[in-house]
Structures are given as C-alpha cells and as structure tokens.
Amino acid sequence: MNLLSRKWTAILLIAVPFWANAQKGIELKDPSGKIQLNVMLGNTVTYSVSHGEDVIIGTSPVSMTLTDGTVFGKEPRLKKKKYRTENQMIYPPIYRKQSIKDHFNELTLEFKGGYSLVFRAYEDGVAYRFISDLKKPFMVESEQAVFNLPNNPKVFAATPKGRKIDGVENQYHSSFQNTYRYVELSKWDKSRLAFLPVLSESENGKKVCITEADLLNYPGMFLKVSSDNKGFYGEFAAYPKDISVEVRGLKGMVKTREPYIAKVEGKTVFPWRVMVISEKDTDLLCSDMVYKLATPAAEADYSWIKPGKVAWDWWNDWNLYGVDFRAGVNTETYKYYIDFASKFGIEYVILDEGWAVAGPADLFQIVPEIDMEELIRYADSKKVGLILWAGYRAFDLDMERVCKHYSAMGIKGFKIDFMDRDDQYMVDFNRRCAETGAKYKLLIDLHGTHKPTGLQRTYPNAINFEGVHGLEEMKWAQPGTDQVTYDVTMPFIRMVAGPLDYTQGAMNNANKENFKAVYSEPMSQGTRCRQLAQYIIFDSPLNMLCDAPTNYLKEEECTKFIAAIPTVWEETKALCGEVGKYLAMVRQKNDVWYVGALTNWDSRDMELDLSFLGEGEYKAEIFEDGINADRVGKDYKRKVIPVPADRRLKIHMVSGGGHVMRIWK
Template sequence: MNRVLLYFVYILFSLKGVFAQEKFSSPNGKTTINVSLKDNISFNIISENQIVINNIKTLLNLDNQKLGYKPKLRKKKTQEKREIVKVPFPLKNEKILDYYNEVELTFDDYAIQIRVYDRAVAYRFITSFEKEITITDEELEITFPKETLAYFPKEDSLYSHFERSYLKTKIDTLKNTDFCSMPVLMKKKNGLNILISDADVYDYPMLFFKGTSSNSLQAKFPKVVLATQPHPDATDRIAYITKEANYIAKTNGKRSFPWRFFYFSQKDADLITQDMVYLLSRSQEIKDVSWIQPGKVAWDWYNANNVYDVNFKAGLNTATYKYYIDFASKYDLEYIILDEGWSKSTTNITAFNPEINVKELINYGKKKNVGIVLWCLWEPLNRNMETILKTYHDWGAKGIKVDFMQRADQEMVNFYSNLAKKAAEQQLIIDFHGGFKPAGLRRAYPNVLTYEGVRGAENNKWGNFLTPDHNVTLPFIRMAVGPMDYTPGAMENRQPENHYISFNRPASIGTRAHQVAMYIVYESALQMLCDSPSSYLKDQKTVEFISQIPVTWDETIVLDAKIENKVAIARRKNDTWYLGIMGNQNEQEITIDLSFLSEGSYNAKIFRDGINANTFAEDYEVTTQAVSQDKRLTIQLAKGGGWAAILQPIK
C-alpha cells in the first residue's frame, strides 16, 4: 500500500471516528450539542453544564428512502456568523443581533444544517435531488428530563382555528392521542424554559407534536388534503377533510426545509425578548415597503355594530361605517375594518351589500386619512386571487383580513405565502385570521402585519376562557413566535363573580387598565380597538390614552415577568417610553426600576386601576407625575389588574 493510499485510508477512519460523535458549541462556548451519526441523526443540548434536552432524533422520510438513517458523512462545513438584522416594522427592537455558529453536515443527496446560539439550537434538512420528491413523514422525537412540565396548546383536530388555552401538565401524562400545535413551552423542574416551534415554513405543512405517555414528544404533520366536504350549516366557511394522501408534501427536490428550533432560558422574561422566528426566516422579498403602514384599527364585528347616541339606525350600512371613519379620524387611527357583511355574500366578494357603498366609504376615508381593510373568506379569494386583489386595490382599499383557513397542510401554507406575494404586488396589507400562528412569512413579506392563531378577545362573546391568567401567559408562548391579533380594548369589564356571556355585548374578565396595558404588552402591527366607537366616545379618557400608543417599537425591555403571574414591559418609540403591566387574577404589588431611562426628567401619564377596581372592574384613574432614571415605582394591581404609562422627556 503506497503512502497516498495509506493516508487516504487514515483520513477515512479518522472521519468515521470523529463524526460518530461530534461536539459543536455556541459563540460564548456555554451551549454545546453532541451530534451522533450512528444509526440516525440525533443530538442533545447542554447549556451551563446542565442538560437542556436529553435527545433530539430526526429523519426525513421520502417515499423510497429515509434521509438520516445510517447516515454516511461526505463533508462538513462550519462558519461563525454575526450580523445585525434591521427590521422594517419592528415589534420588539429595530435591530436584532443574529449571532451563531453553524455546521452543515452533507450526506448523499441531502444535508442537515445546525445553528447553535448562546440560548438556542435550530436545525433543518436540505435536499439536492434533481426531481420532485414526495415526503411521507418527518420524524422528530424530543426526549426531556423527567418531571418536565408542558404548557400544551392541546388541539382536538388538525382542522382548527388554533385558538387554544394551555394545558399545564407533566409531559408523561400526555398520551399519543394528545397533540398540540406550535409553539409549545416546556419547563424543567429547575425552572429552565424550553420554547419549541418552527420557522421559514414554505411549501410544507406546519409542525405539531403528540405525547407518548413518557418524557418524549413526537412530531405530527397534516397530510396533503385530497377532498373536503362542506359543513351543512356553514357551507361557505367550514369544510371537513374527507380524503387525505399518504404523504405530507410533494415538493422541489432541491430545497431547504423548515427550521425546528429550541430556545431555552432560566428567565421567563427572555421568552418575550427573543426573536428566533424572525432570525431563522428568509430575507425580505419586497424591495419597496414605503406603502406599508402599520396602525390601529376600529373594528366592527366584536361589538356587533352596536353604536348609539346617533341619528341613524345602526347596522350593516353606509351611515354606520361613516361613523366608524369619523371616530377613527378623531383619534388618528389609521384604519377601520369592514368585517363580514360588506359584500353581497361571503362567496361573492367583489359585489357590495346593497346597504353598504364601499367605494363611497373608501373615498370618505381618504378625506379623513383613514384606510379601509376588507374582510373575506380564504376559499373564494383563492379561487380568483389576482383579479380580486387587483379589484380591491383599484377601489382604493388598503388591505384585507382573510379568515377561516383552519388548516395547516401544505396547500394552506402555500396559500399564505402566495397571498402575501400577490397582495404585495397590489400594495395591500394582510391580517391572517382564523388560522395558524406566524412562522416567518412576515420577514419576507412585511405587508403581513399580524396573525390571529390566539385565543383572543372575540372568545368573550361565547365563553369565559380569557381569564387574566390566560392573558399573562400569552406573551411567553404564543407572542414569542410573532404578532398576535388578540384585538384588545374591551370597554365592558367585569370581575369573575359578575362576568356575563353575551354575543352582541361581550364583556372581558379583568379591569379596564388590564385592557389598556395590552396595547403596550401585546405585539401586533395592526392593533384593534374592538369595542363600539360609541362606548369609547362615552368615556373618552380611555381612547385618548390608547390612541397615543404606537404599534411598532424601537426598543423593548422586560422589567418583570413570570408566566401565568405578571408581565411588565417598557417599549421605546423615538424618545418616548411606554410601560405596560398586566397581572393575573390575584392582587399584586409590583416595583419597577426606571434606570433604563436616559438622563433628565420625564412626564409620566399613568392609566391605573381605580380604588374600587376589585369590585367594579371598569374603575380606573388617569394621573400624571414627574419621573427620572433614579426612580422606583411601586404599583398596586387589582385582581386581573393593569397599569400603563406614557413617559415623555421634559425638554
């Protein structure tokens, strides 16, 4: 054997030994993953010398092979990347640091790419086949330390609005019939949080997880839908899936697949400030974003058009919507929504309800500097998307609120991305309602301003799900992956003992100040004012305060936070700070440190629980005081209480 051949054999055996078990570290060296390439691709995560996740095992199953089964490594490429990502319409911070170490392990016709951040790990498959491929399944099993607690957004069906409460339970109590949508939050016995979700999801179904009656979760994916059957009582919007394929996707053979990421931190507050979904998603594809305008919206459907103290009959008519426009103009709200009822029918969405002159309203809104957003169902829009969107643009509408998608399969994911692109071509903003949570689309298409996928205010119309405890859990889980259209601003506020359920005159649980604080705590580039304009005009101090709060932010700081308990956030826009605090159903005293302020004095306008808010939840007080960076504020929250402040520098 000559020296060259001997050296080659030596290298091969060396590589085999090295890559059977390989270690990669984060930029600060405190987080490591140990990758095994023996029988499959698997790795664990260790941070600060403790196990975060015991094992993550993954395979990508094609119809003729399993990618990741007995992998044979061909090449390894590593890089360290550090860059500042500028966000055009920031919901947390104008600039985000993207800093990680990356390894790409290449096998036969596929690779796995892994990024190790100081507090997160993400991976995805990359394939290089010449022809289209069929994905029958993607296997992912995550094993956690024993006694791990799950905040599990349990689903009853893959056909869902994705408006969930969180089942809080030990992971080993979850059976294989229990499954959840993303994101899911795990909390170890020592308090370490592990947030799990997906990002950069294109031409592929969304990720779900199911239990295993052990300390593991396994991935679950919707299959490709082949046939549906309309619901007999709601043929226009509800369609049961009657036939599915035996695969989850047919897709291009040369592509990258969605990221699966695991963010971990001991501090609950870090769940709010991280921005993993945005960082892991593809770069902006719209060159000109100057036409995109985030803003606040006067919304009609929640309050059932119950306007009063007017000289016309309220309802689905032109006079009522002119009243909404007048209200929006008075308080510098950027938009009103024409929700269900503006069109001739829910399936004929380019013809007007005879009682509503949409073109007249759009022109009236232009004179008042108020844009019109049009509601529509996804299926009739999808049937003739380009023509309908061009029609809305030609009318002068500013955007659409698209509803009742209720699915998360490959076709529906493609509908989202196709609509984002086509709407951008017509300079229309989008509110995705009645569907899944964000997964990175808004980075590529910033005209996607918000998503529902949250158990939000409309649930007050038919249930008592929206407890203050639920409201202070959302920022740590659902909001952690992107904007959420919770639709705050309820003016009928009740404590639990006198709460009522009414579809046409809904009431929230918790105080008025709790609702006002949502405008600072909750992230959405389209932020609704859900209640009747008449109710706001009857109590103008509330809407005057809300109207001063922006929807995008230059900087975000979490001052105090505990899941299910409380959240206190400071957000800066230009040189003004906005502070929002929300509490759970218990009375609380919270002290906040204002050392984050710049030097000098600030005038603080404060909206807080009134002295009788524990019994009359609508009781509040608006006060002013001077504050500075050396000040500490002690704040009393009522049951289900809140506190909000606008801090403007005194010049």
C-alpha cells in the same frame, strides 16, 4: 448590500474553539459557549442539547421518509461538513425593535444521497433543518422530529379544538385558539395533539420553547407525547385530497387526505425545528429567534407598509347607539366608524364579514346596503384607510383579480379568515396571500390561522397573525374560561413565535364574579387598565380597537391614550415576569417610553426598575387600577407625576388588573 441587513460572514473549514469532533459525535456551541449541541451519526442521526450543566433536550432522532422508500437520516454516510459563524444586524421594516443582532454558529452536514442537515446555535437556543439537493420532485411520507425532555418536566401546552367532520372530531381542523394546560409530561392525554409553540420546564429555572420557523410550503408541526413519556414527537397533517365546502361557501373541510404530508420540488429547504432556551422567564418575552431564522425579504421599497390602529366592527356587533340611523352592515354605519377613526387619528377601519354577499364566495358581489366606492372616497377624505374581511375560500378562488381590483379602488388591505388548518396547501395559501398582497401593495392580516413562523420577515406586508385565544373568545366563553391567566401565560409562549391578532380594547370590564359571555354586548375579564396595558405588552403591528365607537366616545380619556400608542417600536425590553403570574414590559419610540404590566387573579404590588431612562427629568402619565377596580373593573385613576430620581416606582394592581404609563422628558 441588502436593504434589511448588514452582515459579515466567515466560513471556517477546520475545527475552532466553539466546535470539536469527538468519538461520540460532532459538537457545536453557540457564540457564548453556554449552549452545546451534540450531533451523533450511527444507524441514525441523533442530537442532544445542553445549557451549561443542564440537559435541555435528551438524545433525539432526526429523519425524513420519502414515498419511494428513501429515508434522510437512516444509515447516514457523511460526505462533507462545513462550519460557519455569522454576525449581522438585521433592520426590519416592521417590528418591535429597530435592529436585531443575529449572531450564531452553524454546522452543515452534507450526506450522500442528496440531502443535508443544518444546525444552528444561538445564545438563546438552537435550530435544525433538512435541505434536499435531489434533482426531481418527490413526496414526503413522514418526518421524524423528536424532542426528548429529561425528568418528566411540567409543560405548558394547548390542544386544538378539533372541528367535527361527519360527527367525528378532527384535530387537524382547528382555529389554533385554546388556553394552556400546565401538567407533567406523563399526565398529558396521549390521544391529544398539542399545537406550537409548546413550553417545557427544565432544571434550575430554565425553560425551552419548541416551535418552528420559515414554514412556507410544508405542513405545520403538531406535537404528541411519546408512549414512554420521554418527550414530544412531531405530527403532521397529510396533504388534502377531497374537500367539502362549508360555512356559507367560505370554508373548506378536508374529508380525505393523501398518503403523504408534502409534495416538494427536488431542491428544497425545509422548515427549521426551533428550540428557544431561557435562563429566566423574561428571556422569552423578547426572543427574536423565529424572525432571524426566516427567509429575508427581497430587496424592495417597503415604505408603503403602514402599521397602525383599526376601528373594528365585528366584536362589538355593530352596536352603535344615540344615532339617527339603523346600525349594521351599511354605508351610514361605516361612515360613523370612519368619523370616529378620524377624530382620534386611528389609521384604519375594517369592514368585517357581511359586506360581500353570503353564499357565492364571490368577493365582487357587494351587498346593496354598502356603497363601496362612496365609502372609499369618504374614508380617503378623512385620511382613514379601509381594510376588507374575506373568508379564505372566496379569496383563494380569485386571489389575483381580487387584489388587483380592490387595490385599484383604494382598499389598503385584507383580513383573511377561516383557514383553520396548517396542512401544506393552507400554509402555501398563506404565503400566496402575502406574495400577491405585496404585488398590489396590500396589507395582509392572517386571521383564523396557525401561529406565525417568520412570514412577516419574508413578506413584511403580512402584518398580523391570529392563532391566539384572543378577546373574541369572550363573546362565547364557556364557564370556567380563564382569560386573565392566559394573558400572563401567552406572551411567554405564543408571542415567541411572532405578532398576534388578539383584538383588545374592551370598555366593559368585569371581575371574575361578574363576568359572563354575551355575544352582542361583550365584556372582558379583568380591569380597564388591563385592556390598556395589552396595547403595550402584546405585539400587533395592526392593532384593533374592538369596542363600539359609541363606547369609546364615552371614554375619551382612555381612547386618546390607546390611539396614541405606537404599534411598532424602536426598542422593546422585558422588566420582570413569571409565566402564568405576572409580567411588565417597556417599549420606546420617538423618545417616548411606554410601560405596561399585567397580573393574574392575584392582586400584586411591584416595584418597577425604570433605570432604562437616561439622565434628566422625566414625567409619567399613569393609568392605574382604581381603588374599587376589583369590584367594578372599569374603575381607574389617571395621574401625571415626575419620575423618581432613583428610577424606582412602586405600583399596585388589583385581581385581574393592569398598569400603564407613558414617560417623556
């Protein structure tokens, strides 16, 4: 029996109530019967999706073109169809829940010509994928993935900040970090790509979040708006051909590309095209669909994987004060970080960019200011683990030897950066990082990369992913950058795909009028309690404390609270929320409940429903916005109160504010 799941599966070879053949096509319904997916076979394969009486995805074509002229999905000749239902419990080793119910109905259409299409219907969405049974390797020229959206809906989408190559912006080179535009589909700039996930409004308050899952060796999908404004269609970066070396030898820029998007083996399982459907916005906050669709991990012992908090150096620019040594990338500074982590029970310290000699892209050349063996010895004596930063190219040049060497020395993981692409080569690089890291029992934090697609299920040591407009953006934010609104939008969109490397924890907190971008002594937008709440609301198994240890030592009350918050959970629930406006979530571990709430720039009064608590008397430790927090973001008030017997608690958040509480018996 798989250590990560227990399941029962039934294969049904005749029609049953949740699917039926009709002249118009082949119907598949989810186990609840609310979602209906209709597949039609004509000159092409098309599909449509409805939820109750509402059309979510209008009729949309599906195909894949190979470089030899073969087209999967063109003039399809059905060979066999097979139906399956599955109901299982998944028990992830690292996740925001102790268990996940995985219940779906599935339809497999096997066609002549050596390929199949698989459709799945869950109670909260649908997905489809191609499977090739060809015997010889081939190349994919293009894929047709279309998502037609009725009635010109409004969409939340982010466009990549393309890097310039030879003076011209290239949208396929991006860190996947941007805020969302909220516009009617027809008003989207058709020259711009949108990176996944993308959220579209539908009828009766419903929404559909479009993303992908099980992306292991294939380019990531972007979306563009069709010329007739009917919906989105997929765009993919072609396979890289000529790559120039940039940024101190740590980054590669693709100068030219091949006339195909992927090289694959004959027998190949392609990524899932995913549509998560919500009846209310809060349904999106706890979606497990991407994780469920990912390839399960091999049976193994994953107890060595230790999530936790990280004292991080780069955001605060190594700015210590009140010390008797010159702060910077040196042994004395990192011993100070280690002492700080040990004092508060923080599990890790990261050595970010600077510990290895710049230029050669050689991770075995350590700067003379760092005594790595001494730091590892000292950290071990303080029960603190060390994680090393690496530019992707340096890591890629000698991945096996780097992992073997530093694992043997006692390093606990790598934070890998500057990938900035999701063509097939780079997607496979992420997979190889996770695979090689697992071999040597190393945590892998994939920074500078695209959104997750379930790699954390396939390789549980792949613990964090960036692809988010995180707090680092505040160091160089342009005027008008609205991180506060992003914070109450992103959990309904980007977090649907998986965990984040957002890097919260600022102790210098500013309101809208006082905020300014300062690289070396940065600040956050919004209040102190907002920063605390993000540790509860944002999914990050490896969670940073971004500010300087000296600043945390001046704010021990907040620091102790942050350090005690778990990073993986037994239960996660959404309490309330509306995209772009506010949200509140609750998480539980070891009989302790944590509640976090955020608002946008509107001050807000809310009544939280705490009925999830069982019988008995409970206490709550509360951090709330101070009476002057709208003027001085650092203002907060801490109190301990009994939880009301009626389990209703009124809270107030100022503009850009937040609210947190810890509840126990």
